[in-house]
Amino acid sequence: MSLxxxxxxxxxxxxxxxxxxxQAIKLLQxxxxxxxxxxxQEMLENPVLEDATLEVEPDTEEQERLLxxxxxxxxxxxxxxxxxDVFDIKWDNYLDADEYREEMNLYSDYDEDLPTYDQxxxxxxxxxxxxxxxxxLTPTNDEEKLAGEVIIGNIDDDGYxxxxxxxxxxxxxxVGVAAARKALGMVQELDPPGVGARDLRECLxxxxxxxxxxxxxxEDMIRRHLExxxxxxxxxVARDLKVSVKEVAAAADVIESMEPKPGRPFMVTDVQxxxxxxxxxxxxxxxxxxxxxxxxxxxxxxxxxxxxxxxxGDDQTKEYIETKLRSAQWLIKSIEQRNKTIFxxxxxxxxxxxxxxxxxxxxxxxxxxRDVADDIGMHESTISRVTTNKYMHTPQGIFELKxxxxxxxxxxxxxxxxxxxxxxxxxxxxxxxxxKNPLNDRRIVDLLKKKNIDIARxxxxxxxxxxxxxxxxxxxxxx
Numbered sequence: 001m002s003l004x005x006x007x008x009x010x011x012x013x014x015x016x017x018x019x020x021x022x023q024a025i026k027l028l029q030x031x032x033x034x035x036x037x038x039x040x041q042e043m044l045e046n047p048v049l050e051d052a053t054l055e056v057e058p059d060t061e062e063q064e065r066l067l068x069x070x071x072x073x074x075x076x077x078x079x080x081x082x083x084x085d086v087f088d089i090k091w092d093n094y095l096d097a098d099e100y101r102e103e104m105n106l107y108s109d110y111d112e113d114l115p116t117y118d119q120x121x122x123x124x125x126x127x128x129x130x131x132x133x134x135x136x137l138t139p140t141n142d143e144e145k146l147a148g149e150v151i152i153g154n155i156d157d158d159g160y161x162x163x164x165x166x167x168x169x170x171x172x173x174x175v176g177v178a179a180a181r182k183a184l185g186m187v188q189e190l191d192p193p194g195v196g197a198r199d200l201r202e203c204l205x206x207x208x209x210x211x212x213x214x215x216x217x218x219e220d221m222i223r224r225h226l227e228x229x230x231x232x233x234x235x236x237v238a239r240d241l242k243v244s245v246k247e248v249a250a251a252a253d254v255i256e257s258m259e260p261k262p263g264r265p266f267m268v269t270d271v272q273x274x275x276x277x278x279x280x281x282x283x284x285x286x287x288x289x290x291x292x293x294x295x296x297x298x299x300x301x302x303x304x305x306x307x308x309x310x311x312x313g314d315d316q317t318k319e320y321i322e323t324k325l326r327s328a329q330w331l332i333k334s335i336e337q338r339n340k341t342i343f344x345x346x347x348x349x350x351x352x353x354x355x356x357x358x359x360x361x362x363x364x365x366x367x368x369x370r371d372v373a374d375d376i377g378m379h380e381s382t383i384s385r386v387t388t389n390k391y392m393h394t395p396q397g398i399f400e401l402k403x404x405x406x407x408x409x410x411x412x413x414x415x416x417x418x419x420x421x422x423x424x425x426x427x428x429x430x431x432x433x434x435x436k437n438p439l440n441d442r443r444i445v446d447l448l449k450k451k452n453i454d455i456a457r458x459x460x461x462x463x464x465x466x467x468x469x470x471x472x473x474x475x476x477x478x479x
Contacts, residue, residue: 031389147183159263
């Protein structure tokens, strides 16, 4: 087989995405914060870009006033040339100022010892710090203290010692198993109650003993019938323990009041504040759409570099400015196109979801990406990018744009209802039930049929699971 080189011509069609087009598509799916960060980053890298919101228009009247004052000040004689009457001077002010200066000198050394601003910031105490502080105050020997430090270091955020056995604690701390076991018991007596447990049952038993329920029906139920308590099988527990159902229910209330995650109070959760991209407000009976541009830089081309291009210069400088100028112009156009697309998508959603805006979540209409895509003449993938990480402020609250896209469920009269609205109705129906006689899925189906909503029992069960609502037998409260 011989190898040869030859040149062939071939005609073909292919879709090529330019870097500018890729940038425009990328901007569509950015969140408001990411868009703001990208704009500021582009201003740092591209000197042609400027923020129009930072411009300050010169105040001509103020400039004229300052010029007049400076001119009149120039005509006045200097301070040394003017006669000064010593009797007009308020010497008490000078004396007071000296006393104040001496007083401040007394505190100058003290000010140097004061903590700096960053040292006065408050910090959240972690669970391990809280336990170590208690361990240091607990009278114990060195081996138990070493084992206790190892145990505390391996307690997870929930307050459990799940990933380490007593033998591993002893081996890590270099102490005996008896000392490690005693250290574990010592840690389990610390605050918060139930900390250091290996599982839920042990956690609840520790709390039961500390609350004074040791040796009672509460402790027996935790040891032998924890699963029955979860599923509210009180009659079975009462028969096994030979007590009344009322006593079992009272003990179950005590167990439910215990903390299954002792480390929960020490968990630090960062609050994520949502800033809407779009505001929908009602004015004169019509809904008006306003894009939120607060905090977003308004990019523009710097006039300095425009003039520099006109004034001439060497070819290398011109080429650099032209490259940066084209990049800046394309970015500004891409941001404008992004804003227009968000506006058009929001406008289409508002038209279709007017009943939701007027009356609430139970009136959400079924809507898919294709509906909006056909409405504004764009592809479904573009609509999906635009609605990603974008939020809309409405009279009913703040919702993600993707929230309004859901499938439809046929009603008894042939009307189509959104799955969001049906899920909300299921939740509302369960919230209004009698706790002593809760509704099962079949009864919920029957009640929804009376509201012209025809859904299957398994659909109700699916929505109930999505809402994290337990079955009827678990929700039932004892009489």
